[in-house]
Amino acid sequence: MTADSGGASQVAIVLGTRPEIIKFAPVIKACDRRGVDCLLVHTGQHYSEDLDQVFFDQLELPTPDYNLEVGSRSHGEQTGRMLEGIEDVLDEHAPDVVLVQGDTNSTLAGALAASKSNVDVGHVEAGLRSFDRDMPEEVNRVVTDHIADYLFPPTEETRSHLERESVAGEIVTTGNTIVDSLYEYRDLAAEKSDVLSDLGLQEDDFYLLTAHRAENVDDRESFARLLEGVSRFAAQTGREVVYPIHPRAQSRLDEFDLTLPEEIRTVEPLDFLDFLRLESAAALAFTDSGGVQEETCILGTPCVTLRYSTERPETAYVGANCLAGLDPDDVVEAGSTMLGKDADWDVPFGDGRAAERILDTLAAGVEPDAAEVSP
Template identity: 50%
Template sequence: MKIGILVGTRPEIIKMAPVVRACEARGTPFLLIHTGQHYSFEMDGVFFRELGLPAPHVNLEVGSGTQVYQIGAIIAGIAPILEHERPDVLLVEGDTNSVAAAGLAAQKMGIKVGHVEAGLRSFDRTMPEEINRILTDHLSDYLFAPTEQSRVLLHREGIADERIVVTGNTVVDEVLLQRERARDPARLERFGVESGRFAIATVHRAENTDVESRLRGIFEGLSGASRALGIPVLAALHPRTSKKLEALGLEIGNGVRPLPPLGYLDFLGLHAEAAITLTDSGGLQEEACCLRVPAVTLRDNTERPESVEVGANVLAGADPVKIVACARAMVAKPRDWPNPYGDGHSGERIVDWLLARG
């Protein structure tokens, strides 16, 4: 069996790394395809190096652009590669344009598609990611659900049980593998913070960056949280967010320290030592839950309800008053919640399940 593995963005590289390693450990041939949706060294190249992953066999170098452009370019670019290589299955992960486009191309070419992290729903169809999730789940042959809740949701949407496998989330595999490598007191010193005495923040979702009132509210909330908790907020900003802030002339408030995109080990090392996480990232909600760092999600909904249900996460939206109140409440909570996202062997389960099917 030859397994195609698709990545296109930083979260996909992180979450597919355990699948790549599982293939390597079993001697299973694989084809690593990068769409280039994230294309700078800081946004993706550093991740291959830090995680010890092989270079992609193919890079489509799609780059930035409109959603329509990206999807069209990925379909056109990946079709001849799939036709030449003919993997037995193409694995895609998550909810990006890369995932939906590559999955659709493979399905139209008669190649089996496996969706890693299947069955997530925010129930907000204004989010581009939600459309990508739904499309990819329903065109996939194999659905690797991270939790039982995801499996039930897929079943309710009419997907046959035999196509669904509960594997856990591969983000846990990578966090558990890299946690000790990321533990470095010198890193905290380099960023000028002390363990448990700072917050980490990210903002990148279009629903937040493209709406001025939300972007203003979030950064007012981050500054307010810094004052309320008496700690700095390290804000690792996506280039799109930095450009929006500059274009709108929005000044980052006191107590918020902007940072460029960080490598995986830098971010994980900081995240594990933070007092709290404030983010609109889906993957960081999972990572925070796994690290037992309380999270405040800067969105009105989440496709990771398990983290909310176990008490690791709370939705604050873009209201600065609510952001501050949620930050106060979460910092005060005991960090004793169970991890609902798996035991760190999800990548192995996915590959072994495929190999068992032949």
């Protein structure tokens, strides 16, 4: 797609969190290769440089044209401030399409602002469903899908959700841009990252833990049960757990006066290459993150999900992931099931060309079927 190709001449990308930066990186670079004017709007939803600017630097992405610096607030206040700021940007620039990704408050605000400004909306990673409306992310992704003019589901499963809901926009199955990113950067992470030696770790001799979801860490009992289950499994199998701790989770540990079990070592939030290296080298990952479920599946690391539902069921279908919930006995059982599992599963998220398919679709304008390729 180019500025005079008959498709969109200016694409605005709204993002605000680490996963959005990583998953939009291939799209931003594809715009650059094709000469498409890409207006980058950062909401500032992640307000720590450890979780933010370092990812732009390592992924060699341009500095955002706008940073709204919204920061951490209640869901309503945060989304409202984003909506106001994004609307101002769109009024000034009038792009042809706004792209949002995933299910964050930045995603919802970008889609709402574009819709109210009569700008087309494209939703990257559309159609994911946990079927748990208690999750704020589930509401965000459902609303965004029903606003969007272009929907880019990563798999046929996610496409089927959209078709059942009779969304109004055009649907094009593209694969997931996380595959594009990991295929590009995993070798660089192995070459450049010193995180294993810095932390005194040996490959395949430690577990990785990520836990930050509100329903897990904002409730003392839930957080304590999660930590107990992971630490019990680590103690039984004689491996250490490395926990790059999110600021939200650290504040809750302090607030609840929870003492971490000796098997779990917290470290500061990691940059993209270091975290990618840990995901690749871990014997097993425990997580409540949808993104980590995807990433470990792609990288060949078995995963245990510390939730009762997932919007990435494909990871479980292919045998890369197991839902455990929070009961310590169930966490231990799930860990035993997944530890040592051969990574012979098929990656269900595409072939690493999702960004190209997205831009092909936008170039085709209202003719997305011509751009569609099964991932």
